[in-house]
Amino acid sequence: MSQIRLYDTTLRDGTQAEDISFLVADKVRIAEMLDDLGIHYIEGGWPGSNPKDIAFFKEIRNISLKQAKIAAFGSTRRARVKPEDDDNIRTLIQAEPDTITIFGKSWDFHVREALRISLEQNLELINDSLVYLKQHVGEVIYDAEHFFDGYKANPAYALQTLKAAADADVDCIVLCDTNGGSLPFEIADIIDDVRKHISTPLGIHAHNDSECAVANSLTAVEHGAVHVQGTINGFGERCGNANLCSIAPALTLKMNRPCMTEDQLRQLRIASRTVYELANLVPNKHQPYVGNSAFAHKGGVHVSAIQRHPETYEHIRPEKVGNLTRVLVSDLSGRSNILAKAEQFNIDLDSKDPVTQEILETIKNLENQGFQFEGAEASFELMMRRALGTLRHFFSVLGFRVIDTKRHGDDNPLSEATIQVKVGGKIEHTAAEGRGPVNALDHALRKALEKFYPQLKQMKLLDYKVRVLPAGRGTASITRVLIESGDKNSRWGTVGVSDNIIDASYQALIDAIQYKLVQDYAADKKE
Structure with a gap:
């Protein structure tokens, strides 16, 4: 042959x-x-x-x-x-x-x-x-x-x-x-x-x-x-x-x-993503074999089954093509999803622990409000750590203000954000300008926190998506903001939901910064 x-x-x-x-x-x-x-x-x-x-x-x-x-x-x-x-x-x-x-x-x-x-x-x-x-x-x-x-x-x-x-x-x-x-x-x-x-x-x-x-x-x-x-x-x-x-x-x-060869096949997903990146295109998450969703499981029954026998809902082992099994968390979730995600994040969680049920109920309530965690796994991990009481407190935001000014009809609006943060016992009051209110808020947050956490200079906002959720309320509709951030080591997604787009963006930005600090703190402990 x-x-x-x-x-x-x-x-x-x-x-x-x-x-x-x-x-x-x-x-x-x-x-x-x-x-x-x-x-x-x-x-x-x-x-x-x-x-x-x-x-x-x-x-x-x-x-x-x-x-x-x-x-x-x-x-x-x-x-x-x-x-x-x-x-x-x-x-x-x-x-x-x-x-x-x-x-x-x-x-x-x-x-x-x-x-x-x-x-x-x-x-x-x-x-x-x-x-x-x-x-x-x-x-x-x-x-x-x-x-x-x-x-x-x-x-x-x-x-x-x-x-x-x-x-x-x-x-x-x-x-x-x-x-x-x-x-x-x-x-x-x-x-x-x-x-x-x-x-x-x-x-x-x-x-x-x-x-x-x-x-x-x-x-x-x-x-x-x-x-x-x-x-x-x-x-x-x-x-x-x-x-x-x-x-x-x-x-x-x-x-x-x-x-x-087997080794070459394991490079398939990386090759796929590299070509997307060089073409400046967003990867197709539903692409067979190499897409993010190719081996993603959402329904609780599916998750429970694949944990015992992956072949029940996976046609091949994803590792063979450089992919991996992903457990999605949503209002379709069961305890199996929560436990699988906890294991992925190295969080020790018992199926009989009441906190598991508490997390599950929290997820369902949040998704009823418009949250979605499929593209925001960093926000989900932070939520689990808060429920377990294991999330380290790095900073507090005491308040912020965002102002948009348009002085002349043909001019671009000028956006300025002012923010107060508290780190330890110190309060930092900072202002920054930006291209739009969200960009200004992002700059102000970083400017305030980089004095205490210089590693935030390595972090970049890679993608920003806004979705107006159908509520029939016109300009007063609920808004969901998904943010993808990254540094030299990884990328992560966070989410915020509010009837105010600035507030939804603020929630996602805060989670993105918090996740970066959590990851760096964990890496420092390993060293």
Whole structure:
């Protein structure tokens, strides 16, 4: 049984997605990470299309990769131009990649309407482009663009285009579902027929327009494909490409077709998050395998079961892909959730302890008011410690005032916050300005407390979300504020709820600072 080769096109096809663009330095960093992950081919871009991709191929030559091959992407020669005279073909060779991948037309409709040449001419430019490339580079892959649509329209001609590539002795022929409209049963039937006519190793390149890109890729492997193309997180044009973060664990853990080692697979979540970070996108928490919610449990019955036997509600062990089991706390919670969360925070809590029930009732009452702890686990930990009487008192806020002033109609408002805090026996009275009232309050709090706790200078506010809860009260509605904070070691979420947005923000800010101090104090004790 042949090993499945993973071909990543995040740096080329992935960047065709809306809102995604990578700098050359980003592309090099991602390539190094993909190499560590065990990806076999990294498609760096189309060197004939833009200067950024040309720069990438120059930069990547200076990087020593462990095992991945760098592939350059392009098209067959233009009609009525010889391969050696075609700028696209020449640029591909000049990029000096390990592998060259070019695409050609499989659908007679595209040949007539897009290329506007005869069907026979199309076969010639596929064949002689590939023959020429095979003379100048060690490995050549042919992407049969729109193959499945072409096969459905004219199977005889679609197969002729594959034979033209096979006759050029290419190393792999990749069947592309370019429009993403095919379904798994169609993929299976068509590949079975292709294998009767073509002996060249086959690959699959699926798009996700029918939400079947991963399923189509796995089906293709089941029916003989040995090469799978996709992107990290499924990035790609329109609805995206096949998601390698789902394909790799499915092949390795479920289909007994290992394409990564166990150690590499454990890096999958980190790889996913890194690509999101470099793309400046918020990770999809509901993404299978690697998302924050992929192994998150909320209902009490589920939590009780997974504590005894994780497989009752988890299809794989999350650690295998670098993820972890998370127990969410909400008004659906039971004692099992509370105990599991206490264990996660190294808090000793007995199921028979009345405090457990007290915490549970407190959570339910708070969520009735609009609190939500799924994205604010730091606030939840602080609440548990308060109930147990183990929360160290670091400071008190004696009062604060926030003023917004707009002096002229066209000017931006000026925000100023004044705050009084008490640390030990000392009172600090401080004022600060900011971009908006919440920013001013944050600055004033830090300014007052950093004199006593210098480590707060390391803390940053990373994200701030406001949600107006449906109450039918217009501008007097309840507001929930979720804040994500972080330092060089970790990130944490806190929550505040009030009919006053400043007060809700204040609650979340206070919890964020309190949590930072709790964590630092615990770390100092360990040392």
